[in-house]
Amino acid sequence: QTFPKLLRQAGYQTAIVGKWHLTSDPTGFDYWNILTGQGDYYNPYFIDNGEKKQIEGYATNITTDLAIDWLDQKRDKEKPFCLLLHHKAPHRTWMPDTCDLELYKDVVFPIPETFYDKYEGRIAASQQEMSIIKDMDLVYDLKLADKENEIHSNPGLEKAGRAMYNKLNAEQKAAWDKHYDPIIKEFKEKKLSGKALAEWKYQQYMLDYIRVIHSVDRNVGRVLDYLEKNDMLDNTIIVYTSDQGFYMGEHGWFDKRFMYEESFRTPMLVRYPGGIKGDIPEMVQNIDHAATFLELAGAPIPEDIQGDSYLPLLKGEHPKDWRTSLYYHYYEFPAEHMVKRHYGVRTDRYKLMHFYDDIDVWELYDLQNDPMEMNNLYNKPGTEEVTKQLMDELHKLQKQYDDPIESELAKKS
Structure with missing residues (x-):
């Protein structure tokens, strides 16, 4: 039982485009066009309602193109709809669009206060493998796939990193080389180690991460522009969220998984026409989306659902029985x-x-x-x-x- 299936029963059209990354094909959707597995940033394969196709270009742009095409050309415009638009970015390995490669190049990001955390009193935190210093791969994560084949890292990750570069087309490689070849040359000349290497890795990681986020922001703007142009913006609820938070060098880490605040807290913005403006202090979880969407659609909310509708919160109400943990x-x-x-x-x-x-x-x-x-x-x-x-x-x-x-x-x- 899923909320797209229940929305369909209530007369809604449902669609999902982009990252799926689950074992089965999507069910409960009138239209689905998903990335294979985790998906590739460049020239990705999509599965279009069962048919596998490779599409030239950059994943964030392509995913948005497909979503707007469905909104504009494929849906029945007489019916309400629910579209799940799932971007690959900013998942590892943070490969920016060629037009964003030079973005923020002069920015120096402040080193997080806990970057050199020693993990005293926290045994589990000391035993992970998501350290920027120890585990962030030079070739796979930081794009140092040099043509001289002199930079080596974890064998499996290095192979995957070089394969990512080889999948680029000629035009993409030209842009990639123009940006990364000088970085590779300078990296070799500096022969970094210790603290200097750790902080160089952090800066490179942050630059690429923020660049892929910029691409997502730009493409979300394209969707908002489409809705506004077609007089749909004030009749559509938009939820911009993620599956988890992410470590941007806090505790010396990248990735997620731990219950510590940086990854436990999940980004979430909601545009609800007529709703309140500002922060909502109550605790909301991703399990609440289903109940919320069903209530908005006027559809029955199953008794066995674990989440709660946050629609009252969007209206400025503060239910006394709302969760406190x-x-x-x-x-x-x-x-x-x-x-x-x-x-x-x-x-x-x-x-x-x-x-x-x-x-x-x-x-x-x-x-x-x-x-x-x-x-x-x-x-x-x-x-x-x-x-x-x-x-x-x-x-x-x-x-x-x-x-x-x-x-x-x-x-x-």
């Missing part, structure tokens, strides 16, 4: 980046996490006094009461979301 559970270990399995609860002020599987470690943070989560308070004197309250809340949410993990771990111990 969030639950998180990360399962994917051992796997890429080797972040330990963990679950936890977050309230407006505190966060309690349990890392498990091949370790058994608890972490407690006071987000008011320690927003960067550098000081693990678990088992510290004076935290007994707040720990008990968080444990009770954790167990309540595990029961609510039918996650029996603690009882399963108890059976194994």
